[in-house]
Amino acid sequence: MSRRNTEVTVGAPQGVGALQDTVEASARARVEETCPMVEVLGRVSAKWNISILVAVSEGPVRFTELERALVGISRRMLTLNLRNLERDGLVVRTVYPTVPPKVEYEATPMARELYGSLLALTSWAERHREDVTLARARYDATAEAPSAAR
Amino acid sequence: MSRRNTEVTVGAPQGVGALQDTVEASARARVEETCPMVEVLGRVSAKWNISILVAVSEGPVRFTELERALVGISRRMLTLNLRNLERDGLVVRTVYPTVPPKVEYEATPMARELYGSLLALTSWAERHREDVTLARARYDATAEAPSAAR
DNA sequence: CTGCATCCCGCCAGATACTG
DNA sequence: CAGTATCTGGCGGGATGCAG
Numbered sequence: 001m002s003r004r005n006t007e008v009t010v011g012a013p014q015g016v017g018a019l020q021d022t023v024e025a026s027a028r029a030r031v032e033e034t035c036p037m038v039e040v041l042g043r044v045s046a047k048w049n050i051s052i053l054v055a056v057s058e059g060p061v062r063f064t065e066l067e068r069a070l071v072g073i074s075r076r077m078l079t080l081n082l083r084n085l086e087r088d089g090l091v092v093r094t095v096y097p098t099v100p101p102k103v104e105y106e107a108t109p110m111a112r113e114l115y116g117s118l119l120a121l122t123s124w125a126e127r128h129r130e131d132v133t134l135a136r137a138r139y140d141a142t143a144e145a146p147s148a149a150r
Numbered sequence: 151m152s153r154r155n156t157e158v159t160v161g162a163p164q165g166v167g168a169l170q171d172t173v174e175a176s177a178r179a180r181v182e183e184t185c186p187m188v189e190v191l192g193r194v195s196a197k198w199n200i201s202i203l204v205a206v207s208e209g210p211v212r213f214t215e216l217e218r219a220l221v222g223i224s225r226r227m228l229t230l231n232l233r234n235l236e237r238d239g240l241v242v243r244t245v246y247p248t249v250p251p252k253v254e255y256e257a258t259p260m261a262r263e264l265y266g267s268l269l270a271l272t273s274w275a276e277r278h279r280e281d282v283t284l285a286r287a288r289y290d291a292t293a294e295a296p297s298a299a300r
Numbered sequence: 301c302t303g304c305a306t307c308c309c310g311c312c313a314g315a316t317a318c319t320g
Numbered sequence: 321c322a323g324t325a326t327c328t329g330g331c332g333g334g335a336t337g338c339a340g
Contacts, residue, residue, distance in 0.1 A: 037275040038197065038222060040282050044271065045195035051188065063322055072188065074314060079323060089285025101320080101321050110278055117270040124267070125190035128260055132190050135239025197332085213302055224334055229303060251301050251340080 043088055048073050048081050050118050053107060056091055057115040060104040085111075193238055198223055198231050200268050203257060206241055207265040210254040235261075 043049065048070060055061055055069050067078055082105060085091040090111040096102040107115070193199070198220060205211055205219050217228055232255060235241040240261040246252040257265070 037272065037279045038201065040275040040279045041200055041272065042197045043282070044275065045197070045200055047188065047192045047195065050191055050195060067322095075323075076315090077313060080313085087286050087289040088282045089289075090282075095322095099321095101323085103322065110281060113278075114271070114274055117267045117274070120267040120270075121194065121264070122187060122191065124264055125187045125194065128263075129187060129190040131260055132193065132238045132240075136237050139237040139239075225303080226335090227333060230333085245302090249301095251303085253302060 040088075043084060044090075044114065046081065048077060049085060050121060052078075052081055052085065053090065053111055053114060054118050054122060056085075056105050057107040057112050057118075060094070060106045063103050063105070066105065193234070194240075194264065196231065198227060199235060200271060202228075202231055202235065203240065203261055203264060204268050204272060206235075206255050207257040207262050207268070210244070210256045213253050213255070216255065 044053070051070050052066065055066055061069075063078070063082075066082075067073065067075060070078065082091060082093065086093050086105075090108055092106050092108055094104045094106070096104070194203070201220055202216065205216055211219075213228070213232075216232075217223065217225060220228065223231075232241060232243065236243050236255075240258055242256050242258055244254045244256070246254070
């Protein structure tokens with residue numbers, strides 16, 4: 001995913017590899033730094049991961065509890081996302097070798113640092129979901145609806 | 151077909167089953183119905199959208215400036231993402247009918263509410279990208295290479 | 301400068317079935 | 321309960337070329 005191609009005439013093979021060679025240090029350094037962290041951002045900001053992280057940040061949660069909390073997620077996706085989060089050190093997976101298997105997931109300290117921001121995001125999403133829906137409808141209407149459209 | 155939107159709809163990180171708006175989205179609509187918030191979350195948290203929103207929240211930005219700021223993004227993706235953000239009412243696109251076309255993008259008030267949280271996310275990503283990389287390497291080492299070394 | 305169109309590949313994600 | 325395996329399809333997204 002970290003491929004880059006900004007029309008640099010460097011002729012870097014589009015294949016993978018090709019590390020960043022252009023260094024633009026300016027007032028927007030924050031944004032420019034995204035390249036290395038886009039990957040991390042992408043992981044955290046994935047559709048379900050935000051909800052998952054919020055859930056596991058509130059204490060140990062069992063697999064089934066998560067499945068119920070995240071309405072609409074498939075078991076496969078839940079498993080996959082949890083694995084990825086675990087791999088990135090954001091979630092700790094604890095297996096209790098009991099008869100009915102019991103597995104608990106919990107956020108690591110590092111992940112808990114995000115709790116506040118994540119909560120802010122979700123609450124924002126709730127507050128503005130109507131506005132967004134309206135804006136979309138309006139946009140679609142003006143872009144495609146008019147008499148001569150298309 | 152000369153619609154403004156080519157194919158993407160963003161709103162989806164990567165995959166996420168992207169909520170396609172074009173025409174048929176019934177298959178995925180059910181998820182949004184049960185949990186509308188997830189839908190909005192998905193739109194905002196797409197791979198590049200966080201970085202884009204941060205950038206446009208700092209003032210009017212021209213297309214090329216964004217392209218340079220978001221190291222690694224392709225022109226296509228930038229255009230597509232900007233269109234979607236505009237459609238969702240998060241970004242305002244202003245075209246100046248000058249000879250060399252000039253277009254500026256700016257975040258709407260609604261989008262600016264996210265600035266703080268988004269910045270928190272990106273700064274977190276910067277601060278912990280190494281930890282994440284390390285955790286990942288460690289995980290991969292114990293999970294995929296148990297036979298070698300050690 | 302800004303943006304659209306097209307080809308194409310790979311990953312994400314859903315559905316379904318099987319296991320400890 | 322808690323996954324794993326597999327098939328399939330769609331979207332994300334890169335590369336390239338053309339246009340206003």
